[in-house]
Amino acid sequence: xxxxxxxxxxxxxxxxxxxxxxxxxxxxxxxxxxxxxxxxxxxxxxxxxxxxxxxxxxxxxxxxxxxxxxxxxxxxxxxxxxxxxxxxxxxxxxxxxxxxxxxxxxxxxxxxxxxxxxxxxxxxxxxxxxxxxxxxxxxxxxxxxxxxxxxxxxxxxxxxxxxxxxxxxxxxxxxxxxxxxxxxxxxxxxxxxxxxxxxxxxxxxxxxxxxxxxxxxxxxxxxxxxxxxxxxxxxxxxxxxxxxxxxxxxxxxxxxxxxxxxxxxxxxxxxxxxxxxxxxxxxxxxxxxxxxxxxxxxxxxxxxxxxxxxxxxxxxxxxxxxxxxxxxxxxxxxxxxxxxxxxxxxxxxx
Amino acid sequence: xxxxxxxxxxxxxxxxxxxxxxxxxxxxxxxxxxxxxxxxxxxxxxxxxxxxxxxxxxxxxxxxxxxxxxxxxxxxxxxxxxxxxxxxxxxxxxxxxxxxxxxxxxxxxxxxxxxxxxxxxxxxxxxxxxxxxxxxxxxxxxxxxxxxxxxxxxxxxxxxxxxxxxxxxxxxxxxxxxxxxxxxxxxxxxxxxxxxxxxxxxxxxxxxxxxxxxxxxxxxxxxxxxxxxxxxxxxxxxxxxxxxxxxxxxxxxxxxxxxxxxxxxxxxxxxxxxxxxxxxxxxxxxxxxxxxxxxxxxxxxxxxxxxxxxxx
Numbered sequence: 001x002x003x004x005x006x007x008x009x010x011x012x013x014x015x016x017x018x019x020x021x022x023x024x025x026x027x028x029x030x031x032x033x034x035x036x037x038x039x040x041x042x043x044x045x046x047x048x049x050x051x052x053x054x055x056x057x058x059x060x061x062x063x064x065x066x067x068x069x070x071x072x073x074x075x076x077x078x079x080x081x082x083x084x085x086x087x088x089x090x091x092x093x094x095x096x097x098x099x100x101x102x103x104x105x106x107x108x109x110x111x112x113x114x115x116x117x118x119x120x121x122x123x124x125x126x127x128x129x130x131x132x133x134x135x136x137x138x139x140x141x142x143x144x145x146x147x148x149x150x151x152x153x154x155x156x157x158x159x160x161x162x163x164x165x166x167x168x169x170x171x172x173x174x175x176x177x178x179x180x181x182x183x184x185x186x187x188x189x190x191x192x193x194x195x196x197x198x199x200x201x202x203x204x205x206x207x208x209x210x211x212x213x214x215x216x217x218x219x220x221x222x223x224x225x226x227x228x229x230x231x232x233x234x235x236x237x238x239x240x241x242x243x244x245x246x247x248x249x250x251x252x253x254x255x256x257x258x259x260x261x262x263x264x265x266x267x268x269x270x271x272x273x274x275x276x277x278x279x280x281x282x283x284x285x286x287x288x289x290x291x292x293x294x295x296x297x298x299x300x301x302x303x304x305x306x307x308x309x310x311x312x313x314x315x316x317x318x319x320x321x322x323x324x325x326x327x328x329x330x331x332x333x334x335x336x337x338x339x340x341x342x343x344x345x346x347x348x349x350x
Numbered sequence: 351x352x353x354x355x356x357x358x359x360x361x362x363x364x365x366x367x368x369x370x371x372x373x374x375x376x377x378x379x380x381x382x383x384x385x386x387x388x389x390x391x392x393x394x395x396x397x398x399x400x401x402x403x404x405x406x407x408x409x410x411x412x413x414x415x416x417x418x419x420x421x422x423x424x425x426x427x428x429x430x431x432x433x434x435x436x437x438x439x440x441x442x443x444x445x446x447x448x449x450x451x452x453x454x455x456x457x458x459x460x461x462x463x464x465x466x467x468x469x470x471x472x473x474x475x476x477x478x479x480x481x482x483x484x485x486x487x488x489x490x491x492x493x494x495x496x497x498x499x500x501x502x503x504x505x506x507x508x509x510x511x512x513x514x515x516x517x518x519x520x521x522x523x524x525x526x527x528x529x530x531x532x533x534x535x536x537x538x539x540x541x542x543x544x545x546x547x548x549x550x551x552x553x554x555x556x557x558x559x560x561x562x563x564x565x566x567x568x569x570x571x572x573x574x575x576x577x578x579x580x581x582x583x584x585x586x587x588x589x590x591x592x593x594x595x596x597x598x599x600x601x602x603x604x605x606x607x608x609x610x611x612x613x614x615x616x617x618x619x620x621x622x623x624x625x626x627x628x629x630x631x632x633x634x635x636x637x638x639x640x641x642x643x644x645x646x647x648x649x650x651x652x653x654x655x656x657x658x659x660x661x662x
Contacts, residue, residue, distance in 0.1 A: 057474045063548040064467050068479060071464035071518060075482060078515050082491020082499050099495075099502045144391075150384050163392045165648060169640055171577035173595045177602045177633050178398040181405065184626065186416030188401055194416075220395060252377065285580055289599065303493070310494045311584070323492035331489045 089321035095314060109321035119322065122305040125298060129287075130279040132215050138275055140219060141226030142268065146256065148227060149234045164224025176289035179217050180204060204290065210299040213290065218283075229267055237263035269345050277337025281330060302326050402637075405630035406430070413626045429627040433635065438589060439597060443635075446576060446593040453513035453575040454568060460517045461526060461567065466552050468523070469530035487520040500585055511585035512593070516575065522567050529563040530556060566650040573640065573647065598632050 058065065084100070089109055091101030113119045144164070151157040167175065182189055183203040190200040203209045241259045250258065284303040291299035302322060310319025400420045405413060409424030417423045433439055467473065468480055491499075496515070505511040533556065541551050557564070579595035586592060592600075 052474060054474070061470075061473060061548070064470055064473060065475070067463045067549065067552070068467040071460045071467075072479070072482070074460055074514075074517055075486060078499070078517070079486040079490065080482075082495035083489065085491055085495030085498055088495065088498070093498075099498045147384055147388055150381070151388065152381075156385070156388075160388050160392050162645075162648060163395055166644065167395065169573060169577075169644060169647070171579065171595050171598075171636065171640075173577075173579050173599045173602065174633050174637055177598065177629060178402065180602060181401060181626070181630065182398060186413065186626070188397075188419050191416050191419060220398075224395070252380065289602075307493060311497065316494050316498065320492065320494040323494055327489055327492050334488050 086320055086324045086327075088317050089324045091317065093317045093320075095316065101317070105317075109318050110325075112318055113322050113325070118305065119302075121297075122300045122302050126280055126282050126301040126303075128298075129211060129214060129301060130282045132211055133218050133282065134275050134279045136215050137218055137222055137226070138272060140223050142230055142264075144223055145227040145230035145234060145264075146260065148231060149260070161224065161227075164227070166224070167221045168225040170221075172283075172285045173289065175217060175221060176286060179213060179290060183213065205292065205294045207295045207298045210291065210295045214286065214299075217286070229271065230264055233264040233267040234260065266345050270341060273337045273341045273344070277334045278330070280326070280333065402630045402633055405627055406634050408627060410627055429631045433628060433631050439594070439632070439635075441590055442592045442594045442597040445591060446595065449509065449512050449582075449593055450572050450575045452509065453516060454571045456513055457517045457519070457522075457571045457575075458564070458568060461519070461523050461571075462557070462564070464518065465523050465526035465530055466556060468527045470548075471531070483518075483520055483523060497584060506585050507587055507591060509591070512578075512581050513575075515581065516578070519571070519574070522570055526560075526563055526567060529560060533559060569643070569647045569650050573643075576640065594632075594636050598629075598636050601632050602629055 052060070081099075088099075088101040090104060090106060092103050092105050093101045148157055148160060151160070181187055184190070185200050185202055189203070194200055201209070203213060237260060241263075242255055245255050245259055280302075282301050282303070284301070284307070287299055287301055288304050288307065291304065303326070306319040306322040306326075309315050309322065397420070404418055404420055404422045406429060407422035407425050407427070408418045409426045410429075412418050412423035464479075464483065468476060468483070470476065473479075490496075500506060500511050500515065505514070537555055537559075538551055541555050546554065577595065579593065579599055582591075582593050582596045583599065586596070
């Protein structure tokens with residue numbers, strides 16, 4: 001959603017957060033430990049000075065603050081102003097008028113969507129689609145990473161990796177286009193169905209197929225890319241553990257079960273928690289490109305609904321109320337996920 | 351580059367030589383099964399690409415009859431010729447190049463400046479600045495307020511609606527910040543003693559030493575902007591301003607005049623059928639630049655994801 005609006009590359013989500021969290025988890029013991037003498041690389045450098053007065057600070061570092069002015073102004077205008085702009089959820093908005101609306105209407109629009117059966121239907125669709133995606137797209141990269149980890153031939157391994165990362169780099173428009181071509185009434189899938197004696201199915205017009213199509217294409221896009229953090233974690237598993245296990249008579253399956261999996265457990269837990277925290281953020285763009293009125297009953301999600309309400313029907317305030325509700329739920333879930341992560345793995349984002 | 355661990359670090363079991371019973375029959379069967387599984391998986395993942403290529407070279411009649419699978423039927427280059435001669439397609443293609451370059455330049459300037467400032471640990475306002483950056487990762491204004499803002503700023507139907515709002519990606523910013531933080535402070539101190547100011551240190555010491563991370567960020571941003579279509583969909587109404595991704599979207603959605611033009615040009619009576627091969631060609635032509643840079647980009651992307659987690 002945010003990527004859709006701002007044009008930021010879509011991949012910034014979970015990997016970024018996971019990378020940060022894992023870094024924290026790794027850095028922490030060192031930072032607190034007794035080695036290396038003089039503190040870790042992270043705290044080396046200037047000793048923490050007593051707070052300088054602002055006047056002195058500004059005189060000393062004004063160049064640095066000046067450098068930050070343009071980026072900060074950018075953030076204030078293009079990130080924070082829209083956040084404040086959410087007040088139109090509580091105000092009457094007139095297109096072309098003030099971006100903060102005309103006058104207060106209280107919780108009129110909030111009550112409107114709480115009483116809107118359509119809203120609850122798209123809410124349920126979002127939860128189901130997000131839940132299915134989480135359930136299926138979370139474990140598969142782990143399996144692929146384990147399979148790749150067993151490959152000895154380097155060139156072979158790198159080739160497989162290159163192929164499996166590729167879908168991650170495609171524009172969502174191309175992904176959607178490929179899905180449509182594959183599932184077209186004369187497309188390869190239907191040709192195959194007809195060759196085994198079935199009759200062609202207009203998949204994209206059938207509501208009962210939408211979730212399967214969405215999740216499958218999601219797997220195609222993410223399975224390879226998702227292995228990166230696991231493959232990195234796998235390289236850190238202590239090789240002597242395998243040796244010890246083998247001497248104790250463990251076969252490969254048992255080695256995987258008792259050494260490999262526990263070895264990447266922190267990564268798995270962190271990513272799982274993060275994914276749970278963001279599972280309601282179902283990708284707007286792909287749904288938007290793949291759905292049509294025939295499949296609304298399963299495909300319509302919060303963000304596509306608010307798009308139609310806001311920008312097709314021009315009911316800006318109502319759409320803003322829905323968007324605000326979704327953003328707040330998302331924020332609460334990420335904060336909770338972070339808290340859980342801190343308790344369980346001992347690492348968090350902040 | 352700091353690391354390419356996921357790609358190149360050796361497998362612990364392999365690197366330690368004799369670990370694991372690897373000449374037993376069971377193990378050999380396992381290896382074959384595993385490799386076989388991976389080959390099948392890769393072929394399945396490549397199938398959509400093969401299908402596109404096959405469709406793009408096939409005759410509309412064969413496509414209409416549903417005879418095209420993974421191999422072109424009724425080989426023809428007409429669809430390519432048709433699209434190549436389409437003025438609007440090339441105009442939109444050029445727009446994408448312009449948008450990508452301008453947006454990447456803007457994004458790089460803002461991101462680098464901010465990352466450099468945030469990496470100076472002694473700044474008293476650092477915590478506050480990091481806070482306002484990171485918060486935008488978890489909470490955003492949402493579709494409607496963004497749309498209202500861009501409209502109010504008069505940026506609709508201008509290039510600025512496409513190239514400005516995406517300028518700071520928090521993820522890229524944090525990656526760059528952690529890279530700067532890992533540069534030796536001694537260099538900076540030496541430069542200070544020699545009389546360089548903060549800006550001089552930035553342009554003469556920090557940037558030249560950061561070429562790897564700068565290259566990574568340029569690739570991150572430019573692939574993102576190249577692939578983007580939604581900002582254009584929201585904020586541009588005039589077809590001559592569209593990026594090629596939006597052209598493609600309209601062809602796919604069948605909403606474009608190009609598809610039906612294509613039908614007429616090929617002398618087909620059904621507009622939807624010729625559109626199939628036009629779609630395939632348009633997708634391939636949009637994809638080609640990504641595929642060309644992919645071999646070079648790939649390891650940077652991988653190391654970019656890893657940068658935060660495996661550094662130091």
